[in-house]
Amino acid sequence: MDEQQLIERSRGGDLDAFNRIVELYQTQVYNLAYRMLGSQAAAEDASQEAFISAYKHIRSYRGGSFKGWLFRIVTNACYDQLRSKKRAAETSLQERLDDDPSWQPASPGESPEEAALTSELSREISKAVSSLPEDQRLVLVMANIQGFSYEEVAEATSSSLGTVKSRLSRARAKVRDYFSSRPELLPAKFRLEV
DSSP, X not given: OOHHHHHHHHXXXXXXXXXXXXXXXXXXXXXXXXXXXXXXXXXXXXXXXXXXXXXXXXXXXXXXXXXHXXXXXXXXXXXXXXXXXXXXXXXXXXXXXXXXXXXXXXXXXXXXXXXXXXXXXXXXXHHHHHTSOHHHHHHHIIIIISOOOHHHHHHHHTOOHHHHHHHHHHHHHXXXXXXXXXXXXXXXXXXXXX
């Protein structure tokens, strides 16, 4: 069954069809929630809440990009968590990195020195992204990490295309500034020569 058939069957109350939709999107939904919330447990909760909400409201889906519709629900679930908890005590960055294997070096042929440098760069990238305002972090994660088109990001965030491009531009500039003040962290081929 293709996605559209699964959606139509889900709208008719077919839980098995909706479970197949969950299987299609669960990794992307979790990754977005994790990058927005910074905690495995919070991301799992937001993902679950988003899928429950999507199932309850799938009859209100009016066509267009289903992915955009679903990710708007995920985004709202993340914002709800951020608002309700106001995360006074951030989880330490190392705990967050340990929870998410995608931040860890994956090359089995890396030397210990290369692995250490890659790990340090990954931590700094995470710090740079985490330091962004929520709206900029969201568009950066969706466009540059998740690979969403600008249109999909606009739909998922209920923003105009111009707003998405502006936020993304500001986010990239802030990450670039973050690393320009720490050039030693970047591999030589990425350093800007002054």
